[in-house]
Amino acid sequence: MKDPTLSTGPSGWKWRLYQAFKYTVYFLLIFNMVSFFMESLEASRTTFKNGVPFSELVNVFTAAVDSGAWIVLLLLFELETYVLSDDKIKGALKWSLHLGRAVCYVGVVWAFFGYINMMDRVYEFEPWTGPAPCEVLTESTALATYLDEYVPLTADNCGDLTPGDTYYHAEFDAFADGETFSVIKRMAWTDVVNSGVWILIVIVLELEVWLASSKLFGTRFYLSYKGAKLLLYGTLFVAGVYWWVFGEFLDFWDALLWLVAFFFIEMNVIQWQEEVHEHALEETGGVT
Numbered sequence: 001m002k003d004p005t006l007s008t009g010p011s012g013w014k015w016r017l018y019q020a021f022k023y024t025v026y027f028l029l030i031f032n033m034v035s036f037f038m039e040s041l042e043a044s045r046t047t048f049k050n051g052v053p054f055s056e057l058v059n060v061f062t063a064a065v066d067s068g069a070w071i072v073l074l075l076l077f078e079l080e081t082y083v084l085s086d087d088k089i090k091g092a093l094k095w096s097l098h099l100g101r102a103v104c105y106v107g108v109v110w111a112f113f114g115y116i117n118m119m120d121r122v123y124e125f126e127p128w129t130g131p132a133p134c135e136v137l138t139e140s141t142a143l144a145t146y147l148d149e150y151v152p153l154t155a156d157n158c159g160d161l162t163p164g165d166t167y168y169h170a171e172f173d174a175f176a177d178g179e180t181f182s183v184i185k186r187m188a189w190t191d192v193v194n195s196g197v198w199i200l201i202v203i204v205l206e207l208e209v210w211l212a213s214s215k216l217f218g219t220r221f222y223l224s225y226k227g228a229k230l231l232l233y234g235t236l237f238v239a240g241v242y243w244w245v246f247g248e249f250l251d252f253w254d255a256l257l258w259l260v261a262f263f264f265i266e267m268n269v270i271q272w273q274e275e276v277h278e279h280a281l282e283e284t285g286g287v288t
Contacts, residue, residue, distance in 0.1 A: 069107030
């Protein structure tokens with residue numbers, strides 16, 4: 001594949017700058033994946049005090065599994081739409097790429113259901129009708145400060161829980177005030193929507209590659225599904241801003257990086273479509 005940059009060619013400084021920026025974004029996404037894993041590991045010490053059972057791994061490390069699967073998928077798209085030429089993508093290599101993407105899709109869908117399970121867990125918080133939380137403190141009691149984020153409930157912070165506006169999760173032995181619980185629910189829904197929209201985007205990308213959509217290049221249908229993808233990307237941007245508004249910079253930063261990363265993939269796909277379309281015109285003498 002030819003690089004979708006300016007006409008300076010693969011030896012020009014603009015091409016090298018473009019490549020450096022692109023792979024820096026990919027590296028930062030890997031760093032974010034590690035950060036999500038560490039956050040989930042810290043939260044698991046509250047939600048699963050006796051250790052995380054195997055059946056709960058995807059629910060606990062949903063963000064890390066999701067991020068890891070998408071990173072591998074991103075690199076596979078990079079290989080197929082940019083690094084490798086079309087005449088090399090055949091035989092064992094072609095099927096290896098397809099198998100790799102299939103494994104990633106399993107991880108992505110698995111993570112999507114992990115977000116749904118996490119949302120279900122959030123709704124297990126119930127209004128607290130017992131004595132003042134300060135009276136039932138134990139060493140394991142926690143205070144939810146955000147989605148999947150907890151701090152120990154102590155004599156210093158238990159007084160912040162207002163009677164009649166306090167929620168309690170029996171399994172996690174964790175309290176949350178009404179305002180925090182409202183934010184947690186909205187963030188859980190945002191995670192589910194964000195994950196679902198990304199799945200829709202990659203389905204469209206797969207269709208573009210599989211259908212050799214260069215045959216549709218410039219048609220009304222081509223413009224329609226490009227517009228639909230723009231709407232999906234816009235939804236992801238709104239989700240990112242929503243995280244930023246609520247002070248979750250890592251989630252906002254990760255969302256922004258993913259949008260930039262898939263911008264590169266979109267550029268690769270667009271150029272691939274144009275090249276194949278031009279090749280088809282040459283073979284048919286300008287008739288498609």
